[in-house]
Amino acid sequence: MIELRNVSKAYDGVNVVDDVSLIIEEGQITSFIGPNGAGKSTLLSIMSRLLKRDGGEVLIDGIPLEEWNSSDLAQRISILKQSNAINMRLTVRELVSFGRFPYSQGHLRSADWEAVEQALDYMKLTDLQDRYLHQLSGGQRQRAYIAMVIAQGTDYILLDEPLNNLDMQHAVEIMKTLRCLVRELGKTVVIVIHDINFASCYSDSIVVMDKGKIVSTGPPQSIIDQSVLNSIYNLDFHIEQVNNNRICVYY
Amino acid sequence: MRPNSDRTKLLVMTGLAALALILYIVVGLNSRNWQYALSLRVPKLIAIVLTGCAIAVSTVVFQTVTNNRILTPSIMGLDSLYLLIQSLALYVFGANSQIVVNPKLNFALAVVGMIGFAVLLYRLLFRREDHDLLFLLLVGVIMGTFFDSGSSFVQMVIDPNEFATLQNRMLASFNNVNTDILWIAGAVLAVVLVYTSRYTHILDVLALGREHAINLGIRYEAVVRRLLILVAIMVSVSTGLVGPIMFLGLLVANMAREILTAHYHKYLLIAACLISVLALTGGQFLAERVFNFATPISVVINLVGGLYFILLLLKESRA
Numbered sequence: 001m002i003e004l005r006n007v008s009k010a011y012d013g014v015n016v017v018d019d020v021s022l023i024i025e026e027g028q029i030t031s032f033i034g035p036n037g038a039g040k041s042t043l044l045s046i047m048s049r050l051l052k053r054d055g056g057e058v059l060i061d062g063i064p065l066e067e068w069n070s071s072d073l074a075q076r077i078s079i080l081k082q083s084n085a086i087n088m089r090l091t092v093r094e095l096v097s098f099g100r101f102p103y104s105q106g107h108l109r110s111a112d113w114e115a116v117e118q119a120l121d122y123m124k125l126t127d128l129q130d131r132y133l134h135q136l137s138g139g140q141r142q143r144a145y146i147a148m149v150i151a152q153g154t155d156y157i158l159l160d161e162p163l164n165n166l167d168m169q170h171a172v173e174i175m176k177t178l179r180c181l182v183r184e185l186g187k188t189v190v191i192v193i194h195d196i197n198f199a200s201c202y203s204d205s206i207v208v209m210d211k212g213k214i215v216s217t218g219p220p221q222s223i224i225d226q227s228v229l230n231s232i233y234n235l236d237f238h239i240e241q242v243n244n245n246r247i248c249v250y251y
Numbered sequence: 252m253r254p255n256s257d258r259t260k261l262l263v264m265t266g267l268a269a270l271a272l273i274l275y276i277v278v279g280l281n282s283r284n285w286q287y288a289l290s291l292r293v294p295k296l297i298a299i300v301l302t303g304c305a306i307a308v309s310t311v312v313f314q315t316v317t318n319n320r321i322l323t324p325s326i327m328g329l330d331s332l333y334l335l336i337q338s339l340a341l342y343v344f345g346a347n348s349q350i351v352v353n354p355k356l357n358f359a360l361a362v363v364g365m366i367g368f369a370v371l372l373y374r375l376l377f378r379r380e381d382h383d384l385l386f387l388l389l390v391g392v393i394m395g396t397f398f399d400s401g402s403s404f405v406q407m408v409i410d411p412n413e414f415a416t417l418q419n420r421m422l423a424s425f426n427n428v429n430t431d432i433l434w435i436a437g438a439v440l441a442v443v444l445v446y447t448s449r450y451t452h453i454l455d456v457l458a459l460g461r462e463h464a465i466n467l468g469i470r471y472e473a474v475v476r477r478l479l480i481l482v483a484i485m486v487s488v489s490t491g492l493v494g495p496i497m498f499l500g501l502l503v504a505n506m507a508r509e510i511l512t513a514h515y516h517k518y519l520l521i522a523a524c525l526i527s528v529l530a531l532t533g534g535q536f537l538a539e540r541v542f543n544f545a546t547p548i549s550v551v552i553n554l555v556g557g558l559y560f561i562l563l564l565l566k567e568s569r570a
Contacts, residue, residue, distance in 0.1 A: 048465075048466065049465060050461075050462055050465055050466075070465075070468045070469065070470050071468040072468075073468065074466065074467055074468025075468070078466055079462070079466050080466075081462050084460075084463075085460070086458075086459055086460060086463075087318055087320070087458060087460075088455075088458045088459065088514045089512070089513070089514050090514070094513070098455075098456060098459065098463070098467060099467075101452075101456055101467040101468065102467055102468040105452060106451075106452025106453075106455065106456075107452070152466075152467070
């Protein structure tokens, strides 16, 4: 369980995250939605210790973030940010093998390589494993990074806008993979996402943020609601029920 | 498969570097002069190997930590500070004072000054909560320029005869390496190099960038600070030993990255060291035997390094 207690973060006196308390349930996909600047990515970075917070507490499995040994924590929680410009010349397989660093400190044993193979297989990258990252398309590269996170084998997986720059086919593929991770491997996935319809169709729980605060949380059925969305996005939402999913039309 | 081809390349480089070292020692020896010649050449060679490795390793580490391939640690202003210390010592104490003439004292002063400055700089900057590596570099550049201006000013006002003493210190040279210092500096560099070699896997992860490194469980701030201090020690000691020569680092770090297929630091650091030793031995050989000591080695290195740097910039701007 990830628990946030009164977390806040300010830049130059402006509260980007303002006194946020939240519990993220295990074995679910939790999506953060909200307009730009709502503090979603900042909150994700604070949860995963990439960013220091100004106040409040973050507890992972009931233990405060600061009390974790950093290698142990890296075996519990992983984060993938949206921009991943890597300066190093790496093949897909080499990148994925970095996911085992928290366990091996660079000296990979056979169990580690097995985890790498499984991750490559899971993301259907086995054929591409010897290609260099810069030779891949955007969708393939995103899959490679997610494979690295899978190889890391953490129960909590945090992804910041994993669908950025992906076409519909690849976006759907990634979301289906995330669902599989939750269903088959029992992972807890937390994502920041802009496409409301993706959030609606694939999440178990949605957290709506605006101006650094949490506006509401709940399952898609209650969150994908005209009155909730109209006010935070300043748009006219029309919501339809299609195949048991709530789909928004706001164009 | 790729690490194997890299291993072959490393073997070839080792062979070349060993060949250069042997040639440097052996060429021109005969039954009458060998004792004298060896007593001169061996210390020079030790100095070349140690400083060559220190420069190579410090530059590769610095580039990985800053995630930038066209930087060298000299951007922190350490070699500028070295020149300022030398100029000031000359101006304040005179050309015949112990601090200028006694090599041990002079070395100690310069090294302590440089390391002290680096530690102070890191202290100040890492105390800020949202410290930024780029900010550290900017401060380094500004301080470097300040030190440069300071030493130019001192050079204007000192006696022209004293300036000649200073000029010797301004260019790197292996010709008058003091054996007493060599042992101290050598011991320090050897310890630091061995210690740094324990960080090869961590450096690989750091090369992925800050966020990936933290995600993979590296205590980023602490590790970066420790590595930067190691860099400062290596730069200070090698500069104190032979003079400012950091430009070589840019050359060898980038050549190592060009030559190797994989970018694991395990190989990268060794390759950079080998190229560095090869370049220094070759350069010293040219400077000594071909130019008959008329051209200091740093002139040769700065010329070649400058050309390579321009090529590198052109290539990067096209890519």
